Amino acid sequence: MAVASQIVTSLLQGNQRAVAKAITHVEDGTSEAEKITALLYPHTGKAQVIGITGSGGVGKSTLIEKLVRELRRGGKTVGVIAVDPTSPFSGGAFLGDRIRMQDLSTDEGVFIRSMATRNNPGGLARATMDTVRILDASGKDIILIETVGAGQSEVDIIKIAPTVVVVLAPGFGDAIQTIKAGIMEIGDIFVINKADRESADKAVINIRAMLQLGTQRGKWIPPIVKTTATTGAGVSELLEKIGEHREYLSKGEASQRQRRIVREELEEAIKRKTAEHILTALQKEGELDNLISKLLSKEIDPMSAAEEALNRILTRSKRR
Amino acid sequence: MAVASQIVTSLLQGNQRAVAKAITHVEDGTSEAEKITALLYPHTGKAQVIGITGSGGVGKSTLIEKLVRELRRGGKTVGVIAVDPTSPFSGGAFLGDRIRMQDLSTDEGVFIRSMATRNNPGGLARATMDTVRILDASGKDIILIETVGAGQSEVDIIKIAPTVVVVLAPGFGDAIQTIKAGIMEIGDIFVINKADRESADKAVINIRAMLQLGTQRGKWIPPIVKTTATTGAGVSELLEKIGEHREYLSKGEASQRQRRIVREELEEAIKRKTAEHILTALQKEGELDNLISKLLSKEIDPMSAAEEALNRILTRSKRR
Numbered sequence: 143m144a145v146a147s148q149i150v151t152s153l154l155q156g157n158q159r160a161v162a163k164a165i166t167h168v169e170d171g172t173s174e175a176e177k178i179t180a181l182l183y184p185h186t187g188k189a190q191v192i193g194i195t196g197s198g199g200v201g202k203s204t205l206i207e208k209l210v211r212e213l214r215r216g217g218k219t220v221g222v223i224a225v226d227p228t229s230p231f232s233g234g235a236f237l238g239d240r241i242r243m244q245d246l247s248t249d250e251g252v253f254i255r256s257m258a259t260r261n262n263p264g265g266l267a268r269a270t271m272d273t274v275r276i277l278d279a280s281g282k283d284i285i286l287i288e289t290v291g292a293g294q295s296e297v298d299i300i301k302i303a304p305t306v307v308v309v310l311a312p313g314f315g316d317a318i319q320t321i322k323a324g325i326m327e328i329g330d331i332f333v334i335n336k337a338d339r340e341s342a343d344k345a346v347i348n349i350r351a352m353l354q355l356g357t358q359r360g361k362w363i364p365p366i367v368k369t370t371a372t373t374g375a376g377v378s379e380l381l382e383k384i385g386e387h388r389e390y391l392s393k394g395e396a397s398q399r400q401r402r403i404v405r406e407e408l409e410e411a412i413k414r415k416t417a418e419h420i421l422t423a424l425q426k427e428g429e430l431d432n433l434i435s436k437l438l439s440k441e442i443d444p445m446s447a448a449e450e451a452l453n454r455i456l457t458r459s460k461r462r
Numbered sequence: 463m464a465v466a467s468q469i470v471t472s473l474l475q476g477n478q479r480a481v482a483k484a485i486t487h488v489e490d491g492t493s494e495a496e497k498i499t500a501l502l503y504p505h506t507g508k509a510q511v512i513g514i515t516g517s518g519g520v521g522k523s524t525l526i527e528k529l530v531r532e533l534r535r536g537g538k539t540v541g542v543i544a545v546d547p548t549s550p551f552s553g554g555a556f557l558g559d560r561i562r563m564q565d566l567s568t569d570e571g572v573f574i575r576s577m578a579t580r581n582n583p584g585g586l587a588r589a590t591m592d593t594v595r596i597l598d599a600s601g602k603d604i605i606l607i608e609t610v611g612a613g614q615s616e617v618d619i620i621k622i623a624p625t626v627v628v629v630l631a632p633g634f635g636d637a638i639q640t641i642k643a644g645i646m647e648i649g650d651i652f653v654i655n656k657a658d659r660e661s662a663d664k665a666v667i668n669i670r671a672m673l674q675l676g677t678q679r680g681k682w683i684p685p686i687v688k689t690t691a692t693t694g695a696g697v698s699e700l701l702e703k704i705g706e707h708r709e710y711l712s713k714g715e716a717s718q719r720q721r722r723i724v725r726e727e728l729e730e731a732i733k734r735k736t737a738e739h740i741l742t743a744l745q746k747e748g749e750l751d752n753l754i755s756k757l758l759s760k761e762i763d764p765m766s767a768a769e770e771a772l773n774r775i776l777t778r779s780k781r782r
Contacts, residue, residue, distance in 0.1 A: 187760065404764075408753060412768040413734070416733070438724055443503035444503075448732040448734070451735075456775075
């Protein structure tokens with residue numbers, strides 16, 4: 143317990159190194175990770191968590207950079223989580239981008255982290271959720287999460303962020319895949335970036351039409367904001383809308399959405415815990431190899447094998 | 463049972479409409495889906511399953527188109543599954559691409575399907591795996607799966623395809639993110655597409671150097687094939703290498719890899735079955751809402767809640 147509680151005590155005081163350590167634990171899925179997240183859980187729930195999503199090339203990263211600078215001017219502390227592998231925040235971008243962002247990373251009021259999952263495949267969504275909690279508990283006022291697309295990617299931003307900003311570029315609004323990927327359904331706020339391009343107004347009209355076709359969730363009508371991230375135009379209006387959405391959420395809608403997010407997470411946790419429990423039990427009895435062999439020889443199919451495994455555990459615990 | 467067994471009987475005879483119906487069931491996660499996959503499971507394992515992965519814009523779809531044509535000339539039947547949302551096979555591409563591919567979709571020996579998950583979020587990986595099985599059981603000799611990237615996306619191709627082809631374009635080999643995304647570790651065969659560009663040879667050298675740095679899995683040394691998908695150059699050489707990899711797999715390495723794939727799938731199935739079982743039980747007792755409220759008030763953290771839920775079920779089944 144010592145390691146986990148030391149890290150948590152320190153990160154609750156806002157210590158950046160402790161924050162970084164905690165994130166590494168959740169990324170690597172170490173044995174301390176679970177203790178850390180359990181310890182800091184009661185200290186979470188204060189930050190506003192905002193997902194910034196959109197395809198590559200629409201200018202999400204530059205927009206986030208400008209949002210961070212504007213928030214800092216207003217005295218807010220900010221956490222940035224880059225799940226988009228092509229984000230300059232992840233280091234996987236042009237040198238120029240990285241140099242431009244360097245002064246942000248030396249600001250004590252900003253914590254930037256890109257998520258990697260090499261050591262913990264499949265755990266990206268959970269690691270991202272845990273990182274949000276860590277930044278929240280460490281006292282960051284606003285947490286921005288940069289992801290690519292929706293539904294198709296491992297990190298489903300709507301399961302993590304109560305406010306989702308969808309960033310589009312002019313011309314993109316016409317594309318069929320926008321609707322297909324379900325991106326229209328997840329946005330609380332839409333941004334047409336690169337609004338200096340001439341087709342920007344057409345894009346706004348297209349998006350509005352699509353929004354009217356879709357089903358409305360609650361009473362919130364998603365606003366459409368035009369920005370030019372490179373110059374910073376429209377960024378303060380976007381922040382205003384983000385603030386309005388927070389206010390809207392605080393008036394009741396939040397609880398429903400928060401309930402759904404928490405339920406999803408509980409479901410995930412149950413899946414993990416139970417699978418761990420069952421697999422360990424099966425392995426101990428040598429039954430796992432047996433089941434795998436039966437699957438390979440097509441004697442049984444995976445779902446029936448899973449059912450057999452579950453019944454085995456339930457029966458066994460009865461006999462205990 | 464009637465619906466499922468009718469579909470399966472028909473698809474085992476190679477009926478394309480039954481194949482399409484079965485895929486829709488697994489995509490939508492209907493109650494028939496599980497029966498269908500259980501019924502056809504004994505008839506699977508004959509097809510060679512090949513993952514074709516790489517970033518957007520490297521020319522995966524055109525390469526697949528050429529592979530399909532070449533395979534058809536050799537008398538092989540082919541299934542194509544597009545998980546990449548920007549693939550022309552998914553309909554989300556330029557009109558020209560779609561027209562070019564139209565004659566493929568009217569060929570009885572080819573079945574093309576893009577995966578959608580609007581009705582079944584989070585189920586993309588499972589639906590893809592089930593679709594592979596459906597195409598396999600329906601008698602397709604070769605199944606090609608088109609995905610984007612690795613690790614970061616919901617469909618981890620290495621968990622589905624015993625042969626993984628990584629497609630790169632010249633210039634891409636230098637990028638840091640290639641290594642970061644772990645794409646080098648999953649390739650059994652590397653393709654430098656757009657090999658008519660002058661930097662193609664440099665890309666081959668870069669890839670070879672990176673491969674030598676990495677850890678080698680087994681005795682297979684991943685070949686690097688240069689292709690120009692637009693003209694078809696290099697496509698038959700790629701098919702040769704794919705054949706060689708199949709031969710290699712058949713000499714023992716396969717069983718290990720197949721075991722790992724089957725084990726992963728069993729694990730997934732157990733997670734799903736158990737979570738279903740536990741959540742239903744909790745809901746019935748009204749305990750689910752109780753747990754969610756405790757999570758919202760931060761009385762408990764998700765992993766501890768999951769542990770509590772698991773223990774509850776194990777204890778209850780003891781008392782049964």
